[in-house]
Amino acid sequence: MTSDGDPLERVRARIREVISGSSVPEDPGHSINTLKWLLKFDPRADEALQIAALGHDIDRAVEENKVARANFSDYDDFKAAHARHSAEMLAVILEECGIDDRTLVDEVFRLVLLHEVGGDARSDLLVDADSVSYFDVNLPLYRERNSREETLRRCIWGYRRLSRRARIVAAEIPSHNDELAQLMEEAIARAGELDELQSGSAAARS
Numbered sequence: 236m237t238s239d240g241d242p243l244e245r246v247r248a249r250i251r252e253v254i255s256g257s258s259v260p261e262d263p264g265h266s267i268n269t270l271k272w273l274l275k276f277d278p279r280a281d282e283a284l285q286i287a288a289l290g291h292d293i294d295r296a297v298e299e300n301k302v303a304r305a306n307f308s309d310y311d312d313f314k315a316a317h318a319r320h321s322a323e324m325l326a327v328i329l330e331e332c333g334i335d336d337r338t339l340v341d342e343v344f345r346l347v348l349l350h351e352v353g354g355d356a357r358s359d360l361l362v363d364a365d366s367v368s369y370f371d372v373n374l375p376l377y378r379e380r381n382s383r384e385e386t387l388r389r390c391i392w393g394y395r396r397l398s399r400r401a402r403i404v405a406a407e408i409p410s411h412n413d414e415l416a417q418l419m420e421e422a423i424a425r426a427g428e429l430d431e432l433q434s435g436s437a438a439a440r441s
């Protein structure tokens with residue numbers, strides 16, 4: 236079936252088209268790769284999850300409207316604004332492509348809104364696919380644009396939000412070079428230390 240006839244195919248084609256305009260070079264590959272990891276983690280992932288995987292970072296693709304990191308002092312606040320804007324953009328695309336299934340539209344919106352933090356089994360799955368994909372395809376290009384310190388921070392942040400299962404997968408992804416292998420090793424060690432600190436202070440509070 237051509238993309239003209241199938242609304243969901245039109246959605247996929249439109250997401251691809253918008254993301255191909257991103258100034259972030261890894262964005263098109265990351266979109267497809269996140270879907271790949273989603274289907275590896277859950278081969279039966281439904282249409283809402285698949286669309287959310289493809290479009291979760293669509294905010295970054297339109298330079299003049301994208302949420303700017305420089306406007307936020309807190310990284311998590313920046314990520315929350317990015318997630319909301321991506322969810323809103325996808326809702327418009329779904330509507331423009333003729334999707335009238337309200338349940339599907341609402342679920343794509345909800346999943347993308349939660350794609351940085353998770354909170355239930357389905358959004359956690361998207362978090363895992365997104366984060367593993369960062370280590371699989373984004374990391375070398377991110378490092379090219381950022382300092383080692385910032386890349387390390389980003390790796391620790393990404394690794395800590397993974398499930399136990401996805402941490403094993405991320406740790407086993409072959410590194411692109413020796414520097415990134417060492418950086419990844421350090422990120423995993425630091426993430427473990429921070430997790431221990433956090434569980435220690437949680438135990439102290441209880």
Ligand SMILES: [Fe+2]
Pocket residue numbers: 265269291292365
């Ligand atoms: Fe992403």
